[in-house]
Amino acid sequence: MSAIPPIPLGTLPPQALGVRTHCPYCAFQCGILMGEDLGGGLPRITGDPNFPVNNGQLCIKGWTAATLLDHPRRVTSPQLRERGEWRDASWEEALDVVADKVLAIRTKHGANANGVFGSGALTNEKAYLLGKFARVALGTANIDYNGRFCMSSAAAASNRAFGIDRGLPFPVADIAHAEVILLVGSNSADTLPPIMQWFDKQKASGGRLIVADPRRTPTARGADLYLQLTPGTDLALANGLLYVAIEEKLTDPRYIADRTTGFDNVRGVALQYHPARVERLTGIAEPHLRQAARWLASARSAMILTGRGTEQHSKGVDSVHAWINLALALGKVGAPHSGFGTLTGQGNGQGGREHGQKADQLPGYQLIEVDAHREKVAKVWGVEPATLPRKGKSAYELLDSCGSEVRSLFVMGSNVAVASPHLSRVEQRLKALELLVVCDAFHNETSAHAHVFLPTFQWAEEDGTMTNLEGRVIRRRVVARPPLGPRGDIGILHELAARLGCGEKFAFRTSESVFNELRRATAGAPADYSGISYAKIETNDGVCWPCPAEDHPGTPRMFGDRFHHADGRAKFFPVEHRAAGEEPDAEFPLFFTTGRYKEHYNSGAQTRAVGKLQSAQPVPRLELHPRLARRHRVASGSRVVVESRRAKVEFVAEVTADIRPDTLFAPFHWGGRDAANLLTGGALDPTSRMPEFKLAAVRIAGVRA
Numbered sequence: 001m002s003a004i005p006p007i008p009l010g011t012l013p014p015q016a017l018g019v020r021t022h023c024p025y026c027a028f029q030c031g032i033l034m035g036e037d038l039g040g041g042l043p044r045i046t047g048d049p050n051f052p053v054n055n056g057q058l059c060i061k062g063w064t065a066a067t068l069l070d071h072p073r074r075v076t077s078p079q080l081r082e083r084g085e086w087r088d089a090s091w092e093e094a095l096d097v098v099a100d101k102v103l104a105i106r107t108k109h110g111a112n113a114n115g116v117f118g119s120g121a122l123t124n125e126k127a128y129l130l131g132k133f134a135r136v137a138l139g140t141a142n143i144d145y146n147g148r149f150c151m152s153s154a155a156a157a158s159n160r161a162f163g164i165d166r167g168l169p170f171p172v173a174d175i176a177h178a179e180v181i182l183l184v185g186s187n188s189a190d191t192l193p194p195i196m197q198w199f200d201k202q203k204a205s206g207g208r209l210i211v212a213d214p215r216r217t218p219t220a221r222g223a224d225l226y227l228q229l230t231p232g233t234d235l236a237l238a239n240g241l242l243y244v245a246i247e248e249k250l251t252d253p254r255y256i257a258d259r260t261t262g263f264d265n266v267r268g269v270a271l272q273y274h275p276a277r278v279e280r281l282t283g284i285a286e287p288h289l290r291q292a293a294r295w296l297a298s299a300r301s302a303m304i305l306t307g308r309g310t311e312q313h314s315k316g317v318d319s320v321h322a323w324i325n326l327a328l329a330l331g332k333v334g335a336p337h338s339g340f341g342t343l344t345g346q347g348n349g350q351g352g353r354e355h356g357q358k359a360d361q362l363p364g365y366q367l368i369e370v371d372a373h374r375e376k377v378a379k380v381w382g383v384e385p386a387t388l389p390r391k392g393k394s395a396y397e398l399l400d401s402c403g404s405e406v407r408s409l410f411v412m413g414s415n416v417a418v419a420s421p422h423l424s425r426v427e428q429r430l431k432a433l434e435l436l437v438v439c440d441a442f443h444n445e446t447s448a449h450a451h452v453f454l455p456t457f458q459w460a461e462e463d464g465t466m467t468n469l470e471g472r473v474i475r476r477r478v479v480a481r482p483p484l485g486p487r488g489d490i491g492i493l494h495e496l497a498a499r500l501g502c503g504e505k506f507a508f509r510t511s512e513s514v515f516n517e518l519r520r521a522t523a524g525a526p527a528d529y530s531g532i533s534y535a536k537i538e539t540n541d542g543v544c545w546p547c548p549a550e551d552h553p554g555t556p557r558m559f560g561d562r563f564h565h566a567d568g569r570a571k572f573f574p575v576e577h578r579a580a581g582e583e584p585d586a587e588f589p590l591f592f593t594t595g596r597y598k599e600h601y602n603s604g605a606q607t608r609a610v611g612k613l614q615s616a617q618p619v620p621r622l623e624l625h626p627r628l629a630r631r632h633r634v635a636s637g638s639r640v641v642v643e644s645r646r647a648k649v650e651f652v653a654e655v656t657a658d659i660r661p662d663t664l665f666a667p668f669h670w671g672g673r674d675a676a677n678l679l680t681g682g683a684l685d686p687t688s689r690m691p692e693f694k695l696a697a698v699r700i701a702g703v704r705a
């Protein structure tokens, strides 16, 4: 690949035809080439055939990503709410209002009364700077981000089992070489369509795919073995597979002895998961259970890959542990073309969780409660370690405390009024805030409750780095000129910090200068970026962390020789199936679960504004099985009211035999009265604080033809 010179922040490249950059949406971070439309319209987008992750393929979201750059609904002036209405304001006035209110709240209620909510869509530089802004400029412990709702269970289990958390510890291209893959709770064909090229290659080479999911999704339809498990029983399924592996002597005793600790305890627990018990819990028949275990164990190379379906539960961490236990017991983690991985969702879901937006973390996956980590980061930031706050509230708890302990919330790049569970409660809390500031390019369901709106640059108008689902740090480049009015997030944080008395610590002129400080802050940390530079990314197809030195090539594959615990071994964790926060009962007899459409991204704030995407999927549809539909006299197109203990939502029905007869499904990309998350609850995983998005107890409360 040819080297491309770095582009200074806020300027267009001299030759804007064929600039290499990346799709703004999901964690696959497809390489794209953007070029000028010679008619003077939007930049053209094509897939980058030389980027080794997507090989030129894009999904419909990527193809249409430029649409938002000159969208008529884009906000181009700061706005203040007055008597319930927005009015335009100057940047000076809007930033003064924010700073004055934040200072007043701090004086009256203490530093922790100002909260910050970040995003897995922010670049590494912004995520890093937002964490520093919260701890240094605001002095608050209360910063968290929407990645808590996405990757926190997988991250917690991976950190505990392997000593480090990187979604895929191997390149995505390795998928093509695995003999057997077990994909759990991921509808990759819709959420990451270009990844299917690697599954197709795997299949063409004679490989086998096993999919576990309550819905027969487009991904599951391509499986050699499909396990349609009961929602919330993934952990029992994994333990059942381990039972079979132990009983049939399919485990790898040498690997277990040489590379792991703690198997005996796990063995004892797994042996309580006889296939008959597992069938009762999961609905998966014993022959299928044995078939899956045998395929995985007998393959020379095998992978277990998880998605949000198995992780977004109040037992999400334990469920991921169960899958890791199985992969370790079979000796597959770190073996060639094998391993355990999680498929990260948001665009910078990986980098966003590494650089200090989480309530308990400092940059590089360092921990805010560990003194040595505090001292190191404080030194880079030029502050006393004692001035750094301690661990703050997790995302849902932060939102839930709005209007009481937390009086102001500064939201950057997140639409919490769609993407959070128990939405009626969250909206009530947002309304109770004294100050809600939203930084975004468009108004959304969250800014409907805001007092200040700060318009920002979009993805193609700023420089920065993202870290994809493989831990590959890549460059996002300036390709389009922003309209007059919006500003970059880095500049906004600097202006606010200056008003809060510490502008010199945020006086970065370029994204690269922020990245260079991030490199110093992460030196020696688990997610070590110190050896990665913008120049190095230019001459490679990205660089995978950890990369601890300038002359280090990066680490595309991990765990080949050792894990990241001090003894170099992976840890087994015994985990038991338990009930969900809310199980179906006589009153609310059905499972409700949520997911995505291929046309929309997360809260839909961006994709619902793209005409082609919105016309393809204009409303959320409720999937239900024909048997259930007959019982309630529902036909496709009927209006069905679904009720949980928290709310009622009316959906358009889609009758399909692809879903279990005891389960309803709806996508969560819409807000207002269409919000699926009005139905979901606030049960949290005790370790990761992940809400239980994938399971609520509901009933059908009404049907209209």
Ligand code: SF4
Pocket (backbone or CB within 6 Å): 023, 024, 025, 026, 027, 028, 029, 030, 054, 057, 058, 059, 060, 061, 062, 063, 191, 192, 193, 194
């Ligand atoms: Fe690729 Fe994801 Fe963008 Fe689709 S949304 S083009 S899969 S990065």
